Amino acid sequence: MSPKDTIPVRQGEELDLEFIENLIRQHVSGLSDDPLEIEQFFLGSSNLTYQLRIGDWEAVLRRPPHGPVAPKAHDMEREYKILKEINPHFPAAPKPYFFYQNEKEGKPFFVMERKRGVVLDSNMPEEIVLSEEKNREISEAMVDTLVQLHDIDYTKTKLKNMTKPEGFMERQVHGWINRYERSKTDDITGINELTRWMANNIPNTKESTVIHYDFKLNNAMFAKNDLTKLVGLFDWEMTTVGDPLADLGVAMSYWQESTDSELLKKGLGNEPITTRPGFMSRDEFIEAYAKKSGRDVTNMNFYQTFAYFKLAVICQQIYYRWKKGQTQDTRFSKLNHFVENLIEYALYSLDRKSY
Incomplete structure (x- = not known):
């Protein structure tokens, strides 16, 4: 995604920084001692998606929106399992790192690979010229x-x-x-x-x-x-x-x-x-x-x-x-x-x- 695809986390959609960092360190090895930084992707109107960064390590966290959701919608565990199966056969699918049930909030989430490149959308970088x-x-x-x-x-x-x-x-x-x-x-x-x-x-x-x-x-x-x-x-x-x-x-x-x-x-x-x-x-x-x-x-x-x-x-x-x-x-x-x-x-x- 382009360098301008994230914004500060929107009010009311914050994550528990300390809790998320501890969870990441339990599942991902070789991380630096730098603190976790979180921003939010501004595109999308369904699930909430966040950029995670610890030093040079980057990842993406996906979770359902706040409030009631439609039955069977926003099934984070299912999406995580699907990515686990598809990624080895189709590398464009992000590699998933771990899933967390999050029974305390009732809003499970998973963390996956952060891809780098360009999303060709109406707000893409100005230096991209298309013929x-x-x-x-x-x-x-x-x-x-x-x-x-x-x-x-x-x-x-x-x-x-x-x-x-x-x-x-x-x-x-x-x-x-x-x-x-x-x-x-x-x-x-x-x-x-x-x-x-x-x-x-x-x-x-x-x-x-x-x-x-x-x-x-x-x-x-x-x-x-x-x-x-x-x-x-x-x-x-x-x-x-x-x-x-x-x-x-x-x-x-x-x-x-x-x-x-x-x-x-x-x-x-x-x-x-x-x-x-x-x-x-x-x-x-x-x-x-x-x-x-x-x-x-x-x-x-x-x-x-x-x-x-x-x-x-x-x-x-x-x-x-x-x-x-x-x-x-x-x-x-x-x-x-x-x-x-x-x-x-x-x-x-x-x-x-x-x-």
């Missing part, structure tokens, strides 16, 4: 990375005992519909039509692979001296074994184009760089993935429809927490408008012809 040709190469690197991730033989890892590929899309569709109902705050036009269509058109999964399920450019890190070399991939909370096209659909829900609405492009903050000239369109990305993976993408309209709905529900859950006073972060106060826009895009994808 149309470079943007195309970055797009290709993202396609290649997704294909490589889906090529991991999960049967040779403990993921085969941690996941249940059978019936994955059935559980996903009905599960996210239920999550929406539990976090609903406003009436949205077309939502009943959308949920009925998804429930009645679930495709048969042809293949199950490891899926990241939050694959997007600002979860990726590139080498600073080679912006086509991906050195880190983050936020493995939703990772499982399931339909690889569901992973591709989620990736495309984050991959905005210049012709998208202003609300879609800026709903999660500043306009993403994928709208700049040279970046693949969503259709080009899907076609490149199909060519490199050999997978049939005929039913991608379903997976994109579901992906927009899934993203809408994630944002709705965050907005629900803000509206109920469970978080004071003002960034979330207008997420309801973004949720409505995502539902509109899901309905648009529903009507598209198959690829």
Whole structure:
């Protein structure tokens, strides 16, 4: 990540410095006598993520947000175990150091490797200059990375005992519909039509692979001296074994184009760089993935429809927490408008012809 990706820890989100340092020294050997320094990563609106530093040693701590959280969300132990299994086969996944149950606070956390590089986002370092040709190469690197991730033989890892590929899309569709109902705050036009269509058109999964399920450019890190070399991939909370096209659909829900609405492009903050000239369109990305993976993408309209709905529900859950006073972060106060826009895009994808 860039040198400016951290800030002083936000008020109300502090960690017990002495306790964390003692815990680190129990699990990590060879550390200097320097005191622990903690800063906070300012990106992200779900889990809380901190930079830890003792002398030259650096790491990252991830923990759930304060206040009530949705059932099964923010499972730190599961994410830790997934990284342990994936890192040996996919080095871009950070190496996890240790997990702590933290029964006292009820908010477990884990500590993992700190990667160094550049996150290509709207707030990236000013010295990074992107050309149309470079943007195309970055797009290709993202396609290649997704294909490589889906090529991991999960049967040779403990993921085969941690996941249940059978019936994955059935559980996903009905599960996210239920999550929406539990976090609903406003009436949205077309939502009943959308949920009925998804429930009645679930495709048969042809293949199950490891899926990241939050694959997007600002979860990726590139080498600073080679912006086509991906050195880190983050936020493995939703990772499982399931339909690889569901992973591709989620990736495309984050991959905005210049012709998208202003609300879609800026709903999660500043306009993403994928709208700049040279970046693949969503259709080009899907076609490149199909060519490199050999997978049939005929039913991608379903997976994109579901992906927009899934993203809408994630944002709705965050907005629900803000509206109920469970978080004071003002960034979330207008997420309801973004949720409505995502539902509109899901309905648009529903009507598209198959690829």
